[in-house]
Amino acid sequence: MDQAKDLMPMAVPALAPAPGGLLRHMLYVLRANPMTLLAFVLLALFLVAAVLGPLVVPHNPLATDAASALMPPSLQHWFGTDDLGRDVFSRVVVATRLDLVISVAAVALSFAGGAVLGSLAGFYGGWTDRIVSRVLDTVMAFPLFVLAMGIVAALGNSVGNIVLATAIVNLPFYARLSRTEVNIRREAGFVQAARLSGHSDLSILATQIFPNALPPMMVQISLNLGWAILNAAGLSFIGLGVRPPTPEWGIMVAEGARFIVSGEWWLALFPGAALMLAVFTFNMLGDGLRDIVDPRARS
Amino acid sequence: MTSSRTVIVLKRFAQAIPTLFGVIVVTFLLTRALPGDPAAYFAGPAATPESIAQVRAALGLDQPLPAQFARYLQDLATGNLGQSISTGQTVLSDILTRLPASLELTLSALLLSLAIAMPLGILAATRQNTMVDHVCRAVVTAGVSLPVFFTGLALVYVFYYQLGVAPAPIGRLDFAYISPSPVTGFFVIDALLAGDGETASAALGQLVLPAVTLAIFTLAPLARMTRAAMLQVLASDFIRTARAAGLSRRKILLGSALRNALLPVVTTFGMVFSFALGANVLVEKVFAWPGIGSYAVEALVVSDYAAVQGFVLVMAILFVVINLLIDLSYTLIDPRVGFDG
Numbered sequence: 001m002d003q004a005k006d007l008m009p010m011a012v013p014a015l016a017p018a019p020g021g022l023l024r025h026m027l028y029v030l031r032a033n034p035m036t037l038l039a040f041v042l043l044a045l046f047l048v049a050a051v052l053g054p055l056v057v058p059h060n061p062l063a064t065d066a067a068s069a070l071m072p073p074s075l076q077h078w079f080g081t082d083d084l085g086r087d088v089f090s091r092v093v094v095a096t097r098l099d100l101v102i103s104v105a106a107v108a109l110s111f112a113g114g115a116v117l118g119s120l121a122g123f124y125g126g127w128t129d130r131i132v133s134r135v136l137d138t139v140m141a142f143p144l145f146v147l148a149m150g151i152v153a154a155l156g157n158s159v160g161n162i163v164l165a166t167a168i169v170n171l172p173f174y175a176r177l178s179r180t181e182v183n184i185r186r187e188a189g190f191v192q193a194a195r196l197s198g199h200s201d202l203s204i205l206a207t208q209i210f211p212n213a214l215p216p217m218m219v220q221i222s223l224n225l226g227w228a229i230l231n232a233a234g235l236s237f238i239g240l241g242v243r244p245p246t247p248e249w250g251i252m253v254a255e256g257a258r259f260i261v262s263g264e265w266w267l268a269l270f271p272g273a274a275l276m277l278a279v280f281t282f283n284m285l286g287d288g289l290r291d292i293v294d295p296r297a298r299s
Numbered sequence: 300m301t302s303s304r305t306v307i308v309l310k311r312f313a314q315a316i317p318t319l320f321g322v323i324v325v326t327f328l329l330t331r332a333l334p335g336d337p338a339a340y341f342a343g344p345a346a347t348p349e350s351i352a353q354v355r356a357a358l359g360l361d362q363p364l365p366a367q368f369a370r371y372l373q374d375l376a377t378g379n380l381g382q383s384i385s386t387g388q389t390v391l392s393d394i395l396t397r398l399p400a401s402l403e404l405t406l407s408a409l410l411l412s413l414a415i416a417m418p419l420g421i422l423a424a425t426r427q428n429t430m431v432d433h434v435c436r437a438v439v440t441a442g443v444s445l446p447v448f449f450t451g452l453a454l455v456y457v458f459y460y461q462l463g464v465a466p467a468p469i470g471r472l473d474f475a476y477i478s479p480s481p482v483t484g485f486f487v488i489d490a491l492l493a494g495d496g497e498t499a500s501a502a503l504g505q506l507v508l509p510a511v512t513l514a515i516f517t518l519a520p521l522a523r524m525t526r527a528a529m530l531q532v533l534a535s536d537f538i539r540t541a542r543a544a545g546l547s548r549r550k551i552l553l554g555s556a557l558r559n560a561l562l563p564v565v566t567t568f569g570m571v572f573s574f575a576l577g578a579n580v581l582v583e584k585v586f587a588w589p590g591i592g593s594y595a596v597e598a599l600v601v602s603d604y605a606a607v608q609g610f611v612l613v614m615a616i617l618f619v620v621i622n623l624l625i626d627l628s629y630t631l632i633d634p635r636v637g638f639d640g
């Protein structure tokens with residue numbers, strides 16, 4: 001015990017510079033690139049809207065009111081009302097949760113699936129690698145949005161299948177990344193050390209090699225989230241997945257599209273702007289994360 | 300030299316075959332993955348048990364999977380993609396009549412996008428970290444964040460409803476005009492070939508907004524890649540040598556640098572096409588453009604699965620062919636390229 005106490009003060013300063021340095025580096029990146037800071041603020045805003053949205057909106061997003069249909073933005077209805085008299089602002093805010101859940105779930109699935117497939121292919125090589133690579137190439141041989149349409153059409157038109165389709169078309173990006181990251185470390189010194197100390201292949205892969213692939217994959221996640229939101233909203237824009245009257249940005253833009261030619265712009269503009277802002281936030285965040293993780297890759 | 304080039308080209312063609320096969324396998328699996336009974340879906344909503352059984356036998360769905368696949372290949376070889384429930388025509392003829400509209404839109408959008416993105420990228424690379432560079436970066440980031448259907452609607456609102464300079468978003472040609480007799484299938488070119496300037500300008504007017512919408516979407520990756528590739532090339536030794544030898548700035552930029560920067564840009568073009576073909580579907584819906592994208596959307600709404608699957612397959616084959624052409628064009632741009640990688 002005494003010995004441990006003696007060691008403690010020595011251990012702490014030895015560890016301290018790493019997190020402090022990271023924090024300082026993050027602050028430096030944030031200061032050098034105010035857009036990243038803005039992205040973090042916007043992200044917080046979206047998260048608040050997703051968690052608290054349904055509790056704080058001024059109107060029921062589903063309540064119709066024929067008397068006040070197609071009203072332009074006013075103090076009472078900040079974003080105006082749609083053709084059924086529903087409050088557009090409330091619908092846009094409430095939709096945040098569904099849009100974020102769809103894209104986060106899709107990206108989480110592609111991350112998990114891609115990490116497993118890519119790591120196995122990168123670690124074992126040979127036939128595993130050949131089969132996995134061939135399957136990934138086949139997925140990439142489709143225009144991705146078109147493949148997503150085909151998958152949803154085949155599996156059935158539901159929100160769950162939108163998530164699945166988006167996950168499948170995104171999976172190759174994660175799989176390729178983790179394959180490369182694992183492959184270059186397959187024979188690294190620390191891997192051989194772990195092998196000599198009696199770890200099994202899978203345990204080496206999971207605890208020694210894969211954590212090294214995490215930073216670039218985190219960046220990929222953030223860049224990918226924006227695309228996943230766009231993809232899901234695009235699918236619901238053409239009538240897949242989410243059904244009316246559920247508030248969701250893509251379907252709201254689709255509903256508002258009919259009124260654009262007669263000048264009622266607010267129906268499509270506000271959900272579209274929310275969608276744009278969300279994608280912009282994630283893209284900015286991805287760029288910022290990349291600067292933090294790998295400053296050299298900045299372009 | 301020439302013969303080794305031929306070998307390279309032939310090799311690349313051979314590489315497309317397994318990809319094509321993979322695409323066909325996936326589309327086949329998608330046709331079999333239908334929820335419930337595929338035969339019931341293909342027979343349509345008004346089918347009786349007898350007609351479903353008939354469809355099942357006709358489609359060979361009562362046979363084992365490998366036999367079904369062999370049959371599927373046979374059908375594809377004869378161009379049989381099935382029958383569309385909604386139009387009553389064969390899916391192949393539906394798609395062939397609508398394909399030129401999609402190609403006209405996608406190709407003009409990509410040309411427009413290239414015409415803007417390349418100069419923008421070169422400009423940003425030569426003036427790194429100046430205002431021009433920052434503007435380029437902002438435009439590029441905003442471009443990828445814009446949902447393509449939203450851009451389209453915004454353009455319709457501004458240029459049709461507010462300014463009245465664009466025609467209504469009702470497809471390729473206003474009802475007042477008669478479609479030009481098809482030669483290339485591209486309305487603008489066909490009307491010009493027929494010497495009908497008025498129809499040509501009307502068709503062009505309809506084309507502008509959807510093409511611009513799609514171009515804005517594809518601008519970002521092209522401009523970003525051009526900038527990055529130019530930066531890398533401009534920092535290389537042979538550019539320094541060319542500068543030292545006193546070559547004009549113009550000659551260095553457009554001759555030596557751009558030619559070498561083209562390779563990574565052309566590589567991005569494959570990815571851009573993937574985005575463009577997908578975004579095409581959304582743009583066609585916004586502008587009621589009668590291409591294969593809006594065909595697939597209409598088919599999806601009424602659960603016309605043969606049509607949707609035909610669309611997915613045709614798009615995938617189109618994409619494989621495009622990637623093949625892109626790879627082949629490498630050899631024209633850069634004779635050093637082999638296809639072993």
